[in-house]
Amino acid sequence: MKLLKTLAPAVALIVLPGLALAQDAGSAPDVNPYIFTTLLFLIGGFLVFWMAAGFAMLEAGLVRSKNVTMQLTKNIALFSIAAIMYWLVGFGIMYPGDWLIEGWLGPFFAVTSLEPVGLAAEEAALDYASAGSDFFFQLMFCATTASIVSGTLAERIKLWPFLIFVVVLTGFIYPIEASWQWGGGWLSEAGFSDFAGSTLVHAAGGFAALAGALILGPRIGKYRDGKTVPMPGSNLALATLGTFILWLGWFGFNGGSQLAMGTVGDVTDVSRIFANTNMAAAAGAVAALILSQILYRKPDLTMVLNGALAGLVSITAGPLDPSLFGALWIGAIGGIIVVLTVPMLDKLKIDDVVGAIPVHLFAGIWGTLVVPVYTDGTSFATQILGIVAIGAFVFVTSAVVWLVLKAVMGIRVSEEAEITGLDMSELGMEAYPDFSKG
Numbered sequence: 001m002k003l004l005k006t007l008a009p010a011v012a013l014i015v016l017p018g019l020a021l022a023q024d025a026g027s028a029p030d031v032n033p034y035i036f037t038t039l040l041f042l043i044g045g046f047l048v049f050w051m052a053a054g055f056a057m058l059e060a061g062l063v064r065s066k067n068v069t070m071q072l073t074k075n076i077a078l079f080s081i082a083a084i085m086y087w088l089v090g091f092g093i094m095y096p097g098d099w100l101i102e103g104w105l106g107p108f109f110a111v112t113s114l115e116p117v118g119l120a121a122e123e124a125a126l127d128y129a130s131a132g133s134d135f136f137f138q139l140m141f142c143a144t145t146a147s148i149v150s151g152t153l154a155e156r157i158k159l160w161p162f163l164i165f166v167v168v169l170t171g172f173i174y175p176i177e178a179s180w181q182w183g184g185g186w187l188s189e190a191g192f193s194d195f196a197g198s199t200l201v202h203a204a205g206g207f208a209a210l211a212g213a214l215i216l217g218p219r220i221g222k223y224r225d226g227k228t229v230p231m232p233g234s235n236l237a238l239a240t241l242g243t244f245i246l247w248l249g250w251f252g253f254n255g256g257s258q259l260a261m262g263t264v265g266d267v268t269d270v271s272r273i274f275a276n277t278n279m280a281a282a283a284g285a286v287a288a289l290i291l292s293q294i295l296y297r298k299p300d301l302t303m304v305l306n307g308a309l310a311g312l313v314s315i316t317a318g319p320l321d322p323s324l325f326g327a328l329w330i331g332a333i334g335g336i337i338v339v340l341t342v343p344m345l346d347k348l349k350i351d352d353v354v355g356a357i358p359v360h361l362f363a364g365i366w367g368t369l370v371v372p373v374y375t376d377g378t379s380f381a382t383q384i385l386g387i388v389a390i391g392a393f394v395f396v397t398s399a400v401v402w403l404v405l406k407a408v409m410g411i412r413v414s415e416e417a418e419i420t421g422l423d424m425s426e427l428g429m430e431a432y433p434d435f436s437k438g
Contacts, residue, residue, distance in 0.1 A: 033262025034126040040270070041133035044256020047249045048140035052079045054245030055147040059154060060431070061239025062302065062354045066421025067155045068234055068431035074150050074159065078166045082143035085171035087112045090142055091135055094175035095183045103186035106179050137256055141201050144253075145174045148205025151354030153212050156219050156418050159426055161411040168401050169208055177204060177390045192386035193378045196257035198317030198367035199387055204394045206361025209352070211398040216411060218351030220418050228346040231353075234432070236301055243305040247281050250312045254319040273319045277312065280319075280331025284311020287335035295339065303342070306355045307335030313360055314367035321374040330370055334363040365391075 056075035060068045082090075092110025100107055114132045128134070146166045153162065178200050180187040194200050221229055233239060254277045260266040288307025292300040311331030315322075322330060341358040350357070368387055372378040405411050412418075417425035424430060 031126060033260070034129060036261040036267075037129040037259070038133040040256055040258070040261040041129050041137040044252035045133070045137040045140050047252025048137070048144065048256070049249075051140070051144060051246050051249030051253070052076075052147065054242045054247075054249055055144075055150065056242070057238045057245060058242030058305070059151045059354055061235040061237065061242060062151070062233035063154045064231060064421070065234035065432050065435065066423055066430070068423065069427055069429055070159065070422035071150065071154055072431070073427060074162060075147065077159075077163055078146045078150060078170075079143045081163060081166050082146055082170040083139060085167055086139045086142045086175070087135075089171045090175040091138065093172065094138065094179045096179060099185075103184075103189065104180070105176060106183060141178075141197060141253075142170050142174055145201050145205040145208070146170050148202065148356050148360045149209045149212060152209035152352045152356045153216055154353040155422065156412055157212075157216055158409075158411055158413055159422075161405045161409055164405060165208075165212070165398075165401055169398070173208070173394060173397050173401075174201075174204060177393050180389070181386070187386050187389065190385065191378065191382045193371050193375055193383070194317045194368055194386065195319060195371075196254045196316045198313055198364040199390050201364075202313045202316065202360040203364030203368070203387065204390055206357050206359075206364060207391050207394040208398040209356055210350070210361060211395050212402050213350050213352060213357070215399065215402045215406060218349055219353075220415060222351050223346070223349050228343075233302070239302070239305055243308055246309060247278075247312065250277055250281070250316075254316055258320070269320055275324060276319045276322055276327035277315055279324050279327040280311040280315035280334070281308045282311070283328040283331035284308050284314065284335030284338075287311075287332040288339050291336055291339045302355070303339050306338045306342075306359050309359045310334035310338040310363035313363040314370070316364075317367040318371040318375050321376075323374075326374055330367065333370075334366060337362050337366055 052075065056072055059071040059075065063071050088111055089109055091112045093106040093108065096106030096110070098107060099105065112131075112135050114135070115130060146169055149165070149169070150162070178197075179185045181192055181194055181200055182188070219231065222231065223229070251274050255270045255273045258266060258270050258273060261270060285304050285308035288303045288310075289299050292298075292303040311334045314330050314334030314337075315327055319327070338355065338358045341362050342352075342355055345352055345357060352358070365387055368383055369380065371383055372380050402411065413422060413425060421430075
């Protein structure tokens with residue numbers, strides 16, 4: 001007893017501060033969901049940013065050497081324009097506090113602002129993530145939509161009309177249609193489901209590219225005497241590198257779209273999304289490899305690369321709910337779609353230099369249509385409604401912009417400039433000055 005009395009003050013000094021800290025911890029707000037969701041957005045955002053490099057390398061590899069510098073210029077310029085336009089008008093339109101037209105159109109020029117420096121936990125809204133991380137993450141999706149258009153229209157479009165189109169696409173067209181779903185608009189209310197953007201991002205970019213390709217016309221010599229003339233790309237190593245970079249970036253694209261990482265369930269779902277995303281890409285590549293062997297008697301690397309990308313696009317609308325086998329067959333059908341639709345476009349004399357329309361438009365539609373197979377609370381009718389509404393809006397508005405640009409300043413380079421190559425005719429520099437023009 002005497003020993004206990006002697007030790008009691010020392011025990012109190014050790015135990016009481018711990019009890020006090022426990023009480024303080026109990027009364028303090030839980031910042032973990034805010035911290036981890038913000039971290040998810042930042043990591044996902046820079047992974048999707050890396051996709052900009054993937055698109056640049058893919059396009060640089062699939063165009064002829066005389067047009068490589070132009071494609072690289074377009075890719076860095078379009079990303080930079082998207083960043084500015086999404087800050088100036090896009091983010092406010094896409095996530096409106098107050099609608100101009102309820103459920104359909106958000107406010108123009110609601111310029112994005114960030115939290116003040118040194119924001120304390122007690123001042124922050126801890127139920128989501130920081131505004132800076134949210135804006136950063138969503139911006140990357142906007143820029144991706146513009147990247148899709150770049151490759152389709154390569155080798156014959158003027159630089160500045162293309163960049164003016166990017167201003168309209170990233171500032172207005174994409175944010176408006178995306179607000180219908182992700183901004184809580186009318187498609188969201190109708191029950192449409194597109195987890196990470198098979199239609200909202202990829203098919204939308206594909207529709208904009210299709211409108212441009214129809215108005216711009218094919219490259220000189222692409223279709224001659226009823227036949228399609230192959231125009232091989234300059235560097236398949238670069239194209240392959242670009243595909244792997246895009247594959248890597250897609251983990252941020254789909255995984256970040258979970259939009260939460262503050263619980264065990266959310267982290268588990270993110271890991272499931274990663275696994276399904278990878279499986280769909282692999283299945284798309286293998287399906288394209290096998291089918292190109294069957295149809296052409298030799299495997300076609302460009303088909304395999306686009307098959308992997310089509311698998312990724314196909315799973316993007318619903319990467320969480322399928323099993324691994326589900327992701328496999330969804331991605332495989334995406335790869336098959338690419339191999340079958342590339343020659344179909346050529347028969348229609350729609351010149352898509354890099355195959356972006358089959359990959360992003362057709363596989364995007366497929367991925368959105370298949371969502372109800374695994375995702376409860378969705379229907380095929382609602383999915384079709386969303387595809388048709390977004391497709392019609394993006395295609396028509398894009399066509400109007402392209403036609404206005406064509407009438408006002410022209411969108412296509414001269415025949416002489418196209419034959420010479422856009423690198424020298426438009427920019428006065430070559431990507432490969434030590435080699436002959438391709």
